[in-house]
Amino acid sequence: MKNKKLKINSNNLLLIITVVLFVLMYIGGCVVYADKGFTRLQTFLFILIDNAGLICLASGMTCVMLTGGIDISVGSVVAMDCMIIAVGIERWGWGSPALMLLVLVVGLVFGLVQGWLIAYLKIQPFIVTMAGMFFARGMTAVICTEQVSITSDPFFTKLSGFKIEMPFGIGAYVNKKGIPQIPYVRVSVIVALLVVLAVFLMLRYTRFGRSIYAVGGNQQSATLMGLDVKKVTLKAYVLSSFLASIGGICYCLNTMSGTTTQATGLEMSAISSAVIGGTLLTGGVGNVAGSLFGVLINGTISKLVQTHGQLIGAWANIVTAVLLCFFIVLQAVFVKVKERKKA
Amino acid sequence: MEKNIVLTMRGICMTFPGVKALDNVDFTLRKGEIRALMGENGAGKSTLIKCLTGVNKFEAGEIHVDGIEGPIVNKDTLDAQKKGISTVYQEVNLCPNLSVAENLYIGREPLTKIGTVNRRKMNEMAAQLMRDLDLDIEVTQNLENYSLALQQMIAIARAVDMKSKVLILDEPTSSLDDHEVSLLFKMMRRLREQGVGIVFVTHFLEQVYEVCDGITVLRNGTLVGEYTVEELPRVKLVAAMMGKDFDDLASIKPEGEKDMSHAPLEIEAKGLGHAGKIKPFNLDIHKGEVVGLTGLLGSGRSELARVIYGADRAQSGTLKVDGKEVNIKSPLDAMNLGMGLLPDDRKAEGIIGDLSVRENIILAMQAKLGIFKRIPMAKQIEIADQYIEMLSIKTATRETLIKQLSGGNQQKVILARWLATNPDFLVLDEPTRGIDIGTKTEIQKLVIKLADEGKSLIFISSEVEEMLRTCNRLAVLRDGEKVGELNADEMSQEGVMKAIAGGGANG
Numbered sequence: 001m002k003n004k005k006l007k008i009n010s011n012n013l014l015l016i017i018t019v020v021l022f023v024l025m026y027i028g029g030c031v032v033y034a035d036k037g038f039t040r041l042q043t044f045l046f047i048l049i050d051n052a053g054l055i056c057l058a059s060g061m062t063c064v065m066l067t068g069g070i071d072i073s074v075g076s077v078v079a080m081d082c083m084i085i086a087v088g089i090e091r092w093g094w095g096s097p098a099l100m101l102l103v104l105v106v107g108l109v110f111g112l113v114q115g116w117l118i119a120y121l122k123i124q125p126f127i128v129t130m131a132g133m134f135f136a137r138g139m140t141a142v143i144c145t146e147q148v149s150i151t152s153d154p155f156f157t158k159l160s161g162f163k164i165e166m167p168f169g170i171g172a173y174v175n176k177k178g179i180p181q182i183p184y185v186r187v188s189v190i191v192a193l194l195v196v197l198a199v200f201l202m203l204r205y206t207r208f209g210r211s212i213y214a215v216g217g218n219q220q221s222a223t224l225m226g227l228d229v230k231k232v233t234l235k236a237y238v239l240s241s242f243l244a245s246i247g248g249i250c251y252c253l254n255t256m257s258g259t260t261t262q263a264t265g266l267e268m269s270a271i272s273s274a275v276i277g278g279t280l281l282t283g284g285v286g287n288v289a290g291s292l293f294g295v296l297i298n299g300t301i302s303k304l305v306q307t308h309g310q311l312i313g314a315w316a317n318i319v320t321a322v323l324l325c326f327f328i329v330l331q332a333v334f335v336k337v338k339e340r341k342k343a
Numbered sequence: 344m345e346k347n348i349v350l351t352m353r354g355i356c357m358t359f360p361g362v363k364a365l366d367n368v369d370f371t372l373r374k375g376e377i378r379a380l381m382g383e384n385g386a387g388k389s390t391l392i393k394c395l396t397g398v399n400k401f402e403a404g405e406i407h408v409d410g411i412e413g414p415i416v417n418k419d420t421l422d423a424q425k426k427g428i429s430t431v432y433q434e435v436n437l438c439p440n441l442s443v444a445e446n447l448y449i450g451r452e453p454l455t456k457i458g459t460v461n462r463r464k465m466n467e468m469a470a471q472l473m474r475d476l477d478l479d480i481e482v483t484q485n486l487e488n489y490s491l492a493l494q495q496m497i498a499i500a501r502a503v504d505m506k507s508k509v510l511i512l513d514e515p516t517s518s519l520d521d522h523e524v525s526l527l528f529k530m531m532r533r534l535r536e537q538g539v540g541i542v543f544v545t546h547f548l549e550q551v552y553e554v555c556d557g558i559t560v561l562r563n564g565t566l567v568g569e570y571t572v573e574e575l576p577r578v579k580l581v582a583a584m585m586g587k588d589f590d591d592l593a594s595i596k597p598e599g600e601k602d603m604s605h606a607p608l609e610i611e612a613k614g615l616g617h618a619g620k621i622k623p624f625n626l627d628i629h630k631g632e633v634v635g636l637t638g639l640l641g642s643g644r645s646e647l648a649r650v651i652y653g654a655d656r657a658q659s660g661t662l663k664v665d666g667k668e669v670n671i672k673s674p675l676d677a678m679n680l681g682m683g684l685l686p687d688d689r690k691a692e693g694i695i696g697d698l699s700v701r702e703n704i705i706l707a708m709q710a711k712l713g714i715f716k717r718i719p720m721a722k723q724i725e726i727a728d729q730y731i732e733m734l735s736i737k738t739a740t741r742e743t744l745i746k747q748l749s750g751g752n753q754q755k756v757i758l759a760r761w762l763a764t765n766p767d768f769l770v771l772d773e774p775t776r777g778i779d780i781g782t783k784t785e786i787q788k789l790v791i792k793l794a795d796e797g798k799s800l801i802f803i804s805s806e807v808e809e810m811l812r813t814c815n816r817l818a819v820l821r822d823g824e825k826v827g828e829l830n831a832d833e834m835s836q837e838g839v840m841k842a843i844a845g846g847g848a849n850g
Contacts, residue, residue, distance in 0.1 A: 201459075205459035205460050205462070206458075206459055206460060207450070207452060207454075207460060209460075210441070210445060210449060210452070210460060211449070211450070213438070213440060213441055214438045214441060214445075214449055216440070217438030217439055217440035217441055218436070218437070218438050218439065220436060221435075221436040221437050221438050222438065222449075223420065224420050224430070224432065224436040225420075225436065225437070225438075225446075225449055225450055225501075226419075226420060226421035226424055226450045226451075227449065227450050284438070284439075284440040285440055338487060
């Protein structure tokens with residue numbers, strides 16, 4: 001008979017490995033760079049702040065990858081969003097709340113078009129979102145070719161600089177100048193974590209969320225079981241573009257500017273985060289919590305390289321590459337083992 | 344609608360581009376009845392099922408379901424399910440990455456007050472359903488942790504729980520072992536008692552007589568008849584499927600057959616098999632002998648040949664070619680051992696449409712030599728011309744693209760391709776299907792001529808007469824298993840039919 005105690009399936013095992021890896025990596029960083037402030041809570045919070053936009057992107061990417069698709073347009077969407085906000089404030093004189101709303105609407109429309117092409121016309125997601133990538137990057141330059149810094153919207157500036165300090169002074173420390181500091185996060189981090197929570201609950205507890213897994217597990221079966229596969233697919237891409245726009249706003253709050261080359265390759269970071277977090281490229285298996293840890297691992301690598309001080313940033317790419325290979329091989333092994341069990 | 348009838352289909356017509364897939368087909372199913380839908384591959388079983396479930400759009404005809412006024416047309420599978428028609432397919436159509444409970448309820452999960460999925464209630468409902476059906480399954484486990492048979496049961500459980508009046512089982516047993524099949528049958532009988540009408544699509548004759556009440560036979564997209572099991576003993580069923588009237592079968596005795604059993608062996612297969620395709624079999628083929636493989640379409644004829652040739656690698660057994668034990672890993676190994684295979688699906692596996700007749704002819708020869716030893720053009724032309732003449736291939740020039748040729752001539756080109764490699768052993772899978780009588784006769788003559796030259800052949804055809812004319816010996820296949828052989832003196836239409844229908848036949 002079947003082993004009923006088999007609670008750790010490959011799905012959450014990959015997640016566990018990711019979490020363990022992150023913890024080990026972080027503890028390693030703390031041990032090696034204790035003198036450079038790596039042990040401070042603020043260092044960890046900085047990782048969150050730096051990657052708030054990426055966390056939103058990775059959440060959306062996870063949903064799309066769970067359906068078995070991919071969305072490589074999100075990095076360019078972020079750039080376009082930043083440019084719309086920057087130019088909107090500085091050149092058109094719009095208020096930032098209206099612009100943020102506009103950016104979200106643009107994200108929805110963008111996702112609708114991409115999702116419709118993929119779900120209803122059955123065009124390869126890679127091709128469609130590649131077109132989307134070029135289009136968004138192109139539009140960024142069409143809006144403005146120069147770098148535009150955001151300086152003249154007090155609300156947006158305030159939002160960007162707003163510190164949310166840790167309650168009860170948790171993790172307080174004294175900086176080099178001897179001034180006591182209370183660790184803080186920015187608004188973008190709160191937004192990003194809310195996005196992760198929302199997507200997590202959505203994937204686990206709503207019909208739409210479960211349908212995403214069904215579509216990724218076996219599209220034909222999902223159809224035959226009476227699910228509207230096209231609609232689910234469409235919605236996943238709309239969600240991805242929408243979350244990319246939220247990510248774009250978070251990103252813009254960090255950079256406070258719009259440039260044409262901004263967020264280049266951010267979609268790849270989102271994909272690698274999802275993969276490292278245990279999402280299978282073939283769809284059906286994965287978890288947004290894993291993707292969050294994927295982002296944290298990527299962020300920690302960058303932070304470690306940065307803290308070392310002597311290494312060029314390219315080393316972060318190499319470590320990411322090695323990790324990515326490790327996880328893909330691991331996933332392949334799981335799939336093989338599963339097949340063997342079946343046969 | 345007559346009482347107790349749960350489903351009627353009347354005059355269903357459906358055309359695929361260029362093919363009349365269903366022509367005026369009727370189908371009737373009663374409450375608490377298990378009805379087998381029989382027919383050879385391509386007879387229209389699946390098409391009919393798909394018309395019923397809304398996957399295919401039929402052009403004419405009506406479908407009536409008990410309890411619904413007027414004829415129904417299902418937009419899609421979901422629509423059919425809502426009207427009480429559920430289907431369990433051959434391939435388990437569930438999601439392996441979801442839990443058993445989710446597979447049972449996805450799309451109709453119990454919800455909480457705020458509209459989220461109530462996982463606890465869903466699991467409880469699923470567990471209850473499993474208990475009702477006597478299945479020992481932990482519903483929170485992922486589906487992929489269970490065997491195919493159990494997955495199939497779960498698929499059926501899903502269908503049953505949707506209060507289906509009509510349950511369609513599309514070849515559910517093809518990947519199950521005997522024990523699992525008996526489990527499935529137990530469940531089917533249980534559902535029959537509950538009044539569910541079951542359509543059982545299968546090509547396993549034994550199973551039909553084990554579990555079914557009625558049989559509907561299709562052939563070439565038309566209805567042959569609707570029978571009760573008692574009316575249609577095995578041999579008559581086979582005759583109906585193959586389009587022969589059993590009572591009229593003349594005992595045509597082929598003439599001039601040679602007994603080749605004293606010639607040296609070319610092929611000696613012992614226990615060769617490939618799980619799920621062909622059960623282990625023994626087969627000897629002598630030099631200069633034509634062995635026919637007979638059986639219904641889908642009985643494992645092609646599969647047997649493919650295992651010998653290495654197109655499907657044998658998982659068990661040994662093969663001796665010309666007295667030497669060999670290990671064929673791929674078709675190229677087989678070719679180097681002097682074997683050739685003419686596949687039955689020449690469009691998909693045989694011709695390369697955008698290459699010329701000449702290129703198609705020298706293809707296998709070139710493959711055998713390897714790509715670095717190019718055959719000189721003069722030689723290619725010589726070979727091509729030789730076979731075009733020998734097989735009287737009707738083509739404008741030797742450089743004409745093969746896709747411009749007629750089916751029969753394409754077939755000859757592929758035959759030429761293998762003859763050019765000068766094989767000692769050649770498998771011809773349905774070489775005469777879909778070609779005109781004249782060419783058919785030419786190919787039959789050629790087969791006999793090749794055998795006279797000392798080559799060994801496997802000849803596969805759905806036409807019994809043709810087999811009787813060309814073969815020295817027949818191997819009979821049923822349900823993926825070689826079940827016997829017929830020697831020259833046992834070979835007659837009637838004998839072949841009986842052999843195909845199998846032992847225990849009451850006719």
